[in-house]
Amino acid sequence: MILFCGAVVFILSLKTPFVSEHPLIKLVLPSSTGLSSTQFKSHFYEEPEISLEKIHIQAFYLVPETLQVNMPASWKDDFTKALIKIREFHSAQFKNSSNITFSLLETPVLTQDEIIASIPVGIDRPSRVDLTKIDQFIESKILTPGAFFYRSNFAEIPPGAFVVKLIFLEGPAALGAEGIAILSRSYFTDPVVNYGTSFLYHEFGHALGMPDLYDSESGETFSDGIMGSGRYRYIDYVHLDQDIKVKMGIK
C-alpha cells in the first residue's frame, strides 16, 4: 500500500517541472521536443501561388555589335561575382526560404542595334515596359536548340524553378519586369559606382514582382531599402524592405 501510494505521488509529481526536469528523471524521460521552427514559403510578390522556393537566373551579356570594343575582359568574373552576391543577399533576406541558381552564358550575345533600341534606356516601372522584342530575341537566338547562341547547359532549367532572364547590357539600361531584368554593364565596372550589385538586385527584384519604392517623377523615395533609396547603397549594407518581404511570404 505504501509503495503504491508512493508510486502514485511520484507519477503525479512528474507533472511539476521541478520533478520532471530533474537530471536523473530527464535521463529516463527526456522531455525535449526538438527544434520547432516555422519555415517560410516564399512566393512571387503578392501572388502566393507562384513559388519562389527555387529561382533560376539565366544571365547573359548582351552586346550591340557596334559596342563590342567596350567589352571589358573581366566581364565574366564581374558578372559572376555580382550574381553570387545577389544570391547571398537574396538568401539572407528571404531567410533561406528561396534559393537561387544561375547560369551565365559563356559567350556574349552580339546583336543588332534595333534589338537594343527596343530596350528602354531609363529606369522605369516594369509595368510600363514593353519587352516583347527582347523576349522574342532571347527565345529565338539563345533558348531555341540549334540557335547560334544556344547552349544546352544554359537553356536547362531546374525543375520547378522560377526563371529570371538577366541581361547585362553593354549600354545604358536599368529595368526589370516579371521574369526579366536588364542592367548596364557599367554598373559593375565603373570604379566610382559601388552600388552596382544593389542595382542588379533591385532590377532582379522587379523580375520577382517587387515594386519600386520611390517615385521616379518626383524623385521622392519611400524607403531606404533596396527597392527604394537603398539601391544606391553598397549591397552589404542594404536590406529588402520588410513590407515587401511580408508580401512575399516572409512573415
Added chain:
Amino acid sequence: MKFVPKTKNTYGDEHIHPAKGGIRQKLLRNFVILGLVPIIALSIAGTIFLVISRQESIEETENLLLKQKAEEVSRFIDETIDAFEVQVGYEFIVPPSSGYPLSETGIAALYDFRLDAQLFLLQSLLSTNRNLVEAAFINTLRTEETDTIPKKQLPPPGKETRVLTRQQFENPDFNYNLLDCGLGHEVLAAGDCEYYAFYPSSELFKQIAAGKNYIGRPYKTLEGYFITLGAPVKNSNGKVIGGIRGELSLKPLERIFAQATLGTRGYAYLIDDSGFLIAATAGKNLPKDTTIKNTLTEKLDKSVGVVSAGVSRNIFGDTVIASAIPVGRLNLAIITEWPYSDAYSVVYSLVNQAAVFILIILAATVILSRVLARQITRPVNILQFAASKIGKGDFEPISEIKTGDELEFLAHSLNKMAQSLKEIEELRKQALQAQLLEASLAREKELVEIKDSFLDTASHQLRTPVSAIRWQLELLQSEKISDTAKELVQGAYEHVEFLSEISSDLINAASYGAGYQVKNFTDVSLTKVIDEVLTQFSSQVEQAKLKISNIPAEKDVSVSGSYPALRVLFENIIRNAIRYTKSEGQVTITTINQADSVEVRVADTGIGIPAEEHKMLFRQFFRATNAIETRNVGTGLGLYIAKNIVDGHKGNIWFISERDKGTTLFISIPVKRQ
C-alpha cells in the same frame, strides 16, 4: 496473529515466525518510520522552501540581466545618436571670407551651412564611430526661411545634400568631387543626383524637422543588423537647420550579448519586432531565419517593463524559465531563457545530497535495525525455546541471558517460574502418590477387615464345628462299638483331621499371604518353637516310626519375629518332612547360630522333589507330582505360607532336594529386626 513454522533454532527446536513479520521486521519498519519520515518530511519542506526561494532568485537574476542588457543596448544607441545632435554656430561654420552675408542675429540658415562643412561633419562622425557605415546630411529648411539666399539656391526639404559611406571615407583615393554628382556646389533639386535620397514624407524627416531624434527599425544586411538613426542639426539659437542620418551597425550588440549568461546554460538574445534574432549568447545556435514568436513576445507588445513567461518551452522544446523586456524606442526586445534544470541546479544539488543522505540513513537504519533485532531476537528466541520446553514439561533452567535489561529479568523470571513449576509438579506427583497410597491403604484396611472377618468366620463357623466333630469322634472311639464302627469312626476322624488341616492352611494363607509383614516383633526362641512343634507332631512321628534328630544350637539365641508366624512356619516345614518321609526314615533338625541370624536346617530322607519342579516349589497351591502320588490330600499352601513368613521376617529360605533321597530346607531368620 498467525504464526507459521519456518526454521529451526540453535537448539534444534522449531522456530515459529509470525506471518506478518517478527521483531526484525517491526524494528526495521519502526526504525525506518522514526528515522526517515522526519528527514523526508523535512527534506520535502526544505525543497519546497528552496524552490520558492530559488524561483524568486531566478526571477531577480533574469530581471537584472534583462535590465542590464537593455541599458547597454540603449546606451549604445544613445551614445551614437547623441553624437548626431550637432549644434552649429554660424560664425564657426561660415567664415567671413565665404562672401555669404550674415544676418543681424549672426545665425545662418541651412544653406549657409556649406557643403564642405557638411562633409566635414560627416567625416567626423564616421571617424569617431566605426559602427557607422553611412552618414548623410538632410535639408529641413524651405527657401522662404532664408532671407539671405536666393530661393532657387535651396534644395527641397527632405533632400539629402551630402552622403558619405564608410567605403568612401576609408578610401584614401576617393575623389570627393564625385559627391557633387557633377553639379558642383550648386543647389540640388529633388530629382538631382539620385544618389542623394529625397524623402520629405518619411518619418525620419518629420522627426528631424520637428527637432527630434529618430530611431528606425533594425534591418538585416549581409553585414548583419543595422539601424537607421537621425538627429536634427541646430544652430546656436536652437533652430533646426538640417539633420543627420546615420546607418549604425548593430554588431557591437553581438559582443554585448555574447557573454550574457545565466548560470551555466542560461542565455539571452535580442530580437527585432518581427521576432528575428539579432544577437545572442555565444554558443547558442538559435535560428536566424525564423521568427521567434510566442506568448512572451506577444506580451511584449503591451509592456514597457519586464515580462515573465514563467516556466515555458523554448524554441528547442526544452523547459526554460523565460523573461523578456522591450528595449523602449528601439523596437527591440531582449529575452532570457534559463533551462529549468540549470536554473534549479543548486536546489537539485541539495536535493541530490539530501537523497544520498537519506539513502545512507536508510542503509544504516537497515543494518542497525538488523543488528539490534539480532541482539533482541536472540534472547527472545531463547525465551521462546524455554517457554516451549516448559510447555513440554521440561523445567530445566535455560542458559543465562546477559543483556542487562528486561529480557535478562524475564529470563530470570522464566527460570524461577520453571523452578516453581518443577516444585509444583513434584508436589503434585507426591500428592498423587499420597493419594494413591491412601487409597491403597484404605483398600488394604478394607481387605484386612474382610480377612479378619473371614478368619473370624473360619474360626467360629468352620473350626469350631470341626473341633466338635473331632471331639465327638474321639468320644465315640472310646465307647464300646463294633470294630466296623470303629473303622468308620477312625475314617471319619481322619477326614475331619484333613478338613481341619485344610481349614488351617486356608486360614494361614489368609494370614500370611503375599506381602505379609510382621506387625508385632517379639524375641522368639526358635529352639523352643521347634521343640513345641516336634511335641505337637510326636504322635505322627511315632505312628510313622520316624527317627527325629533335633540338634539345637549351642546357645539358644532368639530371633526378632512373630511367634505365631514362626510357629506356623516350622509346623508347615516339619509337617512336610514327617509327612513325606517314609516309615523308618530320618528327619534331622539342626539349629545353627550365624553372625546375625539363626539358621535352621530341616533335612529328611523323604521322597524328594523332582528337579524340574524345584522352581515352582514356593508357588501357591503347588504340589510336587510325587507328593500328590504319595498323599492325594493337600492344599499346596504350606511352603507358599512358609516362604511368605520368612520374607516377612526379612529372612531367607532355600532348599536342596533330590528325588527319592530327601530334601533339606534351610531357614535363616535375622536376629535383629530388619
